Structures are given as structure tokens and as C-alpha cells.
Amino acid sequence: MENKLPILDKKFVGNLIPQKFPFVMVDKLLSFSENEVTAGLTVSEENIFFNDEKFQESGLIEHMAQSVALFTGYQFYLKNEPAPTGYIGSIKSIEILQLPKNNEEIETTVNVLQEFMGVTLVDIVTKLNDKEIARGQMKTVLAN
Incomplete structure (x- = not known):
């Protein structure tokens, strides 16, 4: 596949993360x-983190973490x-x-603040229709 962005092929994107x-x-x-990377997700009621007509907090946090994984996966x-x-x-934090609700599309931008010896510190912002709905900062660590 070409290195042309955006990449909307779910299967290809899924192969970039573990x-x-x-x-x-x-x-x-x-x-x-x-x-920096910007990842997207179309929320679906089929998603394991979808409950009570909404994409749950734990799913949103996992989406943020997987956006970081997508950054690393695409680099590799x-x-x-x-x-x-x-x-x-x-x-x-x-x-x-x-x-977000069913069929809504969220976009998450990960800004890499530091990367050193497999540890990445990032700021993350998630938006829905250009409105910020979540933000955070996390460290990810690569397995040896």
C-alpha cells in the first residue's frame, strides 16, 4: 500500500497495532x-466498550492509547x-x-512530547465534530 494519508482501510490500520x-x-x-499522529474511530454499538447508548470512558481511554500505538506502528x-x-x-491525567454515541466519528491527535529508550510521553486530545471531548497525558512503554 502507498504511504498516502489518510488511510481509511480498517484492516490495514488494524494491522499497524498489536x-x-x-x-x-x-x-x-x-x-x-x-x-504527531491523528487517528479516528467510528463508534459502533457492536464495540465491546459500547454500553448504555454511549462509548464508555474505558473505551475512550483505550482508543487514546491505541492512537499512540498507531503512531509507533506506522513508524515501524x-x-x-x-x-x-x-x-x-x-x-x-x-x-x-x-x-460519543453510535455512529459518531471521533478523532484523536497524539502529540509526542518525549521519546527515549522505548518510553513515549504524549499529550492526547480527542474531538467529536471539532469539539474537544477528552484530553490526557500518558506514557507508553515498548515491550522488549
């Missing part, structure tokens, strides 16, 4: 640069290397202002 169905919380790679794809598995090392 998580597999039904635990995939990103389905679009909208933009990518050296220190561009180098023609397999993506490593990573973990949430810590969550410094998460603020959730609104929960």
Missing part, C-alpha cells in the same frame, strides 16, 4: 508526522519492520467531557 478484534479501537489513520511500517507491542506505562 491489538486484534474485538479489541481494536482505531480504524483510520488521518495524519502522521515526526511528532515505514521502516518495513514489524511493530512492537507496547503498554500504558502511566496515565498522568485524563479528562473526559463527553461520551
